[in-house]
Amino acid sequence: MIIKDCNIIFTDKIEKGSILIEDGKIKEINPRIEESSHIIDGSSLYLSPGFIDVHIHGAGGHDTMDGTFESLNEIAKVISTHGTTSFLPTTMTCSIEDIKKSVEAIAYAKKNGTEGANVIGAHLEGPFISPEMIGAQNPNYIQKPSVNTFKEIVNDNIDAITSVTLAPELDGAKELISYLKENNITPSMGHTKAKYTEAIEGIKCGVCHATHLFNAMTPFHHREPGVVGAIFDTDITTETISDGIHINYASLRTAYKVKGTDKVLLVTDAMMACCMPDGNYSLGGQDVIVENGAARLKNGALAGSVLTLDAAVKNVYNNTNYPLNEVINMASLNGAKLCRVDHRKGMIKEGYDADLVLFDKNINVKYTIVNGKVVYSA
Template identity: 60%
Template sequence: MLIKNCKIIYTDRIEDGSVLLKNGKIAKVNPELTTYDEVIDAKGLYLSPGFIDVHIHGAGGHDTMEGTYHSLNEISKAIVKHGTTSFLATTMTCPTEEIKQAVYAVYDAMLRGTKGANILGIHLEGPFISPFMIGAQNPLYLQKPSIEAFENIVGPYRSIIKSVTLAPEIEGADELIRFLSQHQIVASIGHSKATYREAMHGINEGMSHITHLYNAMTGLHHRDAGVIGAAFLSDVTAETICDGIHIDYPALCIAFKQKSIDNILLVSDAMMACCMPPGSYVLGGQNVIAKDGSVHLENGALAGSVLTLNKAIKNVWTHTNYTLFEVVQMATYNPAKHAQVHDKKGLIAEGFDADLVLFDENIEVQTVIVGGNIIA
């Protein structure tokens, strides 16, 4: 398959060109234009690496915590239409048996394959988080962090766990952080009431990421810089929910400036109402209401989002001074590094997986290719 007449988005520029795909891979960038069996004339559309979402709970009326192949497959089909070609299925703070079932379901779905976006593994959000920064998580099912508790949850499927969100200030966190780091699993600060010193201690123990920066964590105060200060004064990466609701755009620009685009990831934190009409839904066993582009628990707390990554890219590109290729990097190559697949995904380069998105000037997705096949 040849994609011609496209604007190719690299990490440092955008250039007109063409891309040849063979056997599910990018075979050649700007090949000599001869005769090919299948040709897509992009007609000036942008060609981007497929978007990678490392924090997403659900979409299309389904949730990871349903713990079934069907639900995960439906999520993958819903989000691929918006350019997400890979994702980390994200769990919630729920009863242990439900999390274990969700972990197995993801393992099974990775073996069987999905009909939309690829599943790269699991992001465990909780249950080792703070009751004082609970957000939309369920406080009834919090657990103290320990290697034993973690191993009980993941069982024989530890290899598919890519990241774990936990609060570093909770007793027992140090041991688990070190264990995760030793096994190349990202330990991420989130849902945490840590002081600056506690957050920095967690980072020194091996924490390397911040879950939904600014949300459900201690803010930047002039007498205690909190988790935000630790994020800004360390080399951790950080993810941001760029729906214009979770973070005000000036605060977003401050984070981008402090961290640089190389260390920021765009995520959706989407839940089952994503790609669905407004109404009543469920997140982690709790009732939520989706309306006016946001999702809330009945008590008013934000409960994930209905954001898709193409909208996140458009929001950042529209409301900041960053170039399109810089914004796209935050939704492609940076999350590929986070999920440890940056040797094969996240770039338009020869030998990389042919996971690609064609979109227009409004970041409206026109064509999505996964593994060299047109999916949407």
């Protein structure tokens, strides 16, 4: 397959060109074009590396906590229509049995593939979180951080776990953080009531990422900088839900200025109502009402989002002054680095996986290609 005459978005520039895809890989950039090849005309379109979502609970009426391959496959198909080519299905603070079941389904999907976006691994959001920063998680299923409890949850599927969100100030957290680091799993701080000093201690132990910046964490104050201050004061990565609901755009611009676009990932934190009409849904067994693009529990707490990554890219591009290639890095390369797959995903480079998105100047997705196969065309 050849994608011809498109605007290729590299990590540091955008250039007109063509690419040849063979055997699921980017074989050559600017190849000689054989008319016998299957050709996609990319003139007037932008070619981007596929988007990578490291924090997503569901979409299309399906939830990671359904604990089935069928649900993960449907989520993978739905989000691929919005340019996502790889993702970490994200679990909730639920019963250990339910999380185990979801982890088993994720491990299966990672090994066997889907009909849409690649499942790279699992993101466990909880159950090792603070009851004081619960957000939309279920307080009945919080667990004390413990290596043994983590082992019970993942069983033989530790290789399928990519990241774990936990509260670093809790008893037992430091031991678990160290264990995760030893096993090449990203410890991320989130749903945390930590003070600045406690967050810094967690970072010294191995925390290298922070879950949904500003949300469910202690805010920045000039006399107690909190978790937000610790994120700003160190070089750990973080992620933003850039829907204009979870974070005001002025706060987003400030965060990007402090952290730099190479340290921030765009994520959706989407739940099953993503790509569905407004109405009543659930998240981690709790009732959620979706109205006017916002998902909330009955008590008013935000409950994930209905954001898609193409919309996140569009929102950031339209509300900041960053060039498109930098915004795309936040949606692709930075996620690939967190998932430790940046040697084969997250950029347009010869030999890399052909996970690609073609979109127009308004960032409307026209084609999504996963492992060299067109999985969506508008």
